[in-house]
Every structure is written in C-alpha cells, then in structure tokens.
Amino acid sequence: MIFAYNKAHVGDVLMILVKNDNGADVTSTRCGNVTKIALKETNEVVAWNIFQASEMLGEISGVGQVVLSDEQIALLNEELAKEGFREVITQEKNSKFVIGFVKELTPHPDSDHLNIAQVEVDNGEMLQIVAGAPNIEQGQLVVVAKVGAMMPNGLVIWDGELRGVKSSGMMCSPRELQLENAPDVRGILVLEEGSATIGEAFSPEKHWHG
Template sequence: MIFAYNKEHVGDVLMVIVADDKGQENRVERKGNVSQVSVVESGQVVAWNIFDASTILGKIEGQGQVVLTEEQLAKVNEELVKAGFTETLVKENDPKIVIGFVKSCKKHPDSDHLSITQTEVDNGEVLQIVCGAPNIKAGQKVVVAKPGAMMPDGLMIWPGVLRGVESFGMICSAGELRLTDAPAIKGILELPFDAVVGEAFPINK
C-alpha cells in the first residue's frame, strides 16, 4: 500500500494506491471527501483519494511517498466509514526501498542486455529481479525498490514480466534514486560491503 501526497502539484489530496490496475479501465465513485477507484471489469479496488487531506489528518510530512502516523491512518479509516465505505486500510510498516545483496546473476535467455538476479532483501527473503544495468553482478550490495515502492519521480514498482521472466522489484541506479551526486554513467548503485541487508535506504523527497 502506497500513501502519496504532493499538495503543490496535485492539491490537498492523499492518494492511497493499493494495487496495480495494469492499465485496465477504472471506475471512480466519490462519497464526501473520499473517492474509491476500482477496475471496471473485476471490481478490484486499486486506489483511494482523500480530499481536504490536511484538514482531516493535520500536517502530512514529506512529499511523494509519505508515511502516516497511526493516528492519521485511524482518521483515514474514520473518513471511509463516514463516507459510507466498508473497507479498512492497514498500513504496512516494512520499508520498501532497502539495501539488498545480489546472491546470483545470470544472463536472460532472451535478451542481450538483461540479467536475472536472485537478490536477498531481508532476513533470508530473496526476490527474483530482472535488471538491465551493465554493471550488475553477483556479490554486490545494492538498493532494491520492492513491490509497493514509489520512486522519487512517482514511478510505482509492481511485479512484472520482462521478456517472459517474472521480476519482483527493481535494482536502482543513483539517478533513479535522485541522489545529488549521481554519476552520468548508467548503472546500478553499488554500496559498500558493510551495508546492512534489509535496512531502509534513505532517499531525497
């Protein structure tokens, strides 16, 4: 679940993204200060918009992907009930952009530039991630955007399929992370080997 807020460019709206709509046609139902976004064909709820968010929640810290306090999340759920919806939103507390370790890396069988990695992201959890960076290799400490992450440019990370191979996240470059000292040369950001796997990687908002 992704909470996003950008008052300057979007207005005083808290956006809550709960699933990937995969480009399917959406239906929007608004009640009071809440709109529910669902896929027309399946009825799956993929997002919520909370209008007049700062009035309801108070000050929202950050820009882009934001973290709500428990009190703010409770107020969001109160607003859903007040508007007549029955769903309850549950916050995920685990970080989505983390330090990872590339355990293995092999060439994609149907691409001359993609690689298939098995990358540990926390406590033995390993994700298969397809990566197009020329400098990717086994044994690196890297930055991983897990499914459910929002990048600094607003890109949302979901599971996908690249040239017939499933991929569950993205191994990031310094440019994608909007680091101020990002090099012009393309390639993933390689971290010092003492970086701790599973720890959140701080990014600029």
C-alpha cells in the same frame, strides 16, 4: 499501499495507491471527500483519493510518497466508515528501499543485455529481478526498490515481466534515487562489502558518499 501527497501541484488531495490496475477498466465512487477507484469487473480497490486531506488529517509531512501517523490512519478509516465504505486502509511501516545481496545472476534467455538476478532482501526472502545494468555482478550489495515503492520521480514499482521473465522490484542507480552528486553514467549503486546489512533500510546519509 502507497500514500502520495503534493499540495502545491495537485491540491489538498491524498492519493492512496493499493495495487496496479494493469490498464483494466476502472470505476470511481465518490462519497463526501472520499473517492474509491476499483476494477470494473471485480470491484477490487486499486486506489483512493482523499480530498481536503489536511482538513481531515491535519498537517501531512513530506512531498511525494509520504508516511502517515497511526492517528492519521485511524482518522482515514473513520472517514471511510462514515461515508459507507467497508474497506480498511492500512500502512506498511517497513521501508520499501532496502539493502539487497545479489546471490545468483544468470543471463536472460531472450536478451543479450539483460540478466536475471536472485536477490536476498531480508531473512532469506528472495526476489527475482530482471536488470540491464552494465555493472551488475554476483555477490554485490545493492539498493532494492521493492514492489510498492515509489521512486523520487513518481514511478511506482509493481510486479512485472521483461521479455517473458517475471521481475519483482528494481535495483536502483544513484540517478534513479536522485542522490546528491550522482554520476551521469548507467549502472546500479553498489555498496562496499561490510558497509551495510542485508535487509536494512537504505539511508542516503549512511550508504551514499557521492
């Protein structure tokens, strides 16, 4: 789940993104300060809107994608139950921005500029990511936005396809991460060998020296 909050521009509304609706028809059900957004065909939840969020949860730290405390998650679930919803909201605490290792790289069969990368992100977990960065090479340490990550510009990373090839996640450039002094050129952020561990959370303070 992705938790997003921007009181100055959106109002006191906590937005919770559960999954990609892929453009399907959705319905909304509001009870009190809770709105459930679900697929019309299956009633599967794709998002929640929590109104008057700071009154319910107290101060919410951050702007954009935010992390809630265990106490705030418990309060959310109490509110859902009070309003008659049976679903339970959970929060994954592991970072969605991690260090990955480009283990294999092959040309895309239907493109002259895309590559298909097999990227290790932690304990042997492999992600297939289709990328068009001109500087990508096998053997690189890179920054990966996993499925469920929200980029600084608000873009959410979902599973997808590029020219018929499945892609799960994205290898990030300094500009996409909105890092200070990011170069105005195309290309993913490549870390020096030995400067990071595969699977660790990306930290601008530790990993970026722009």
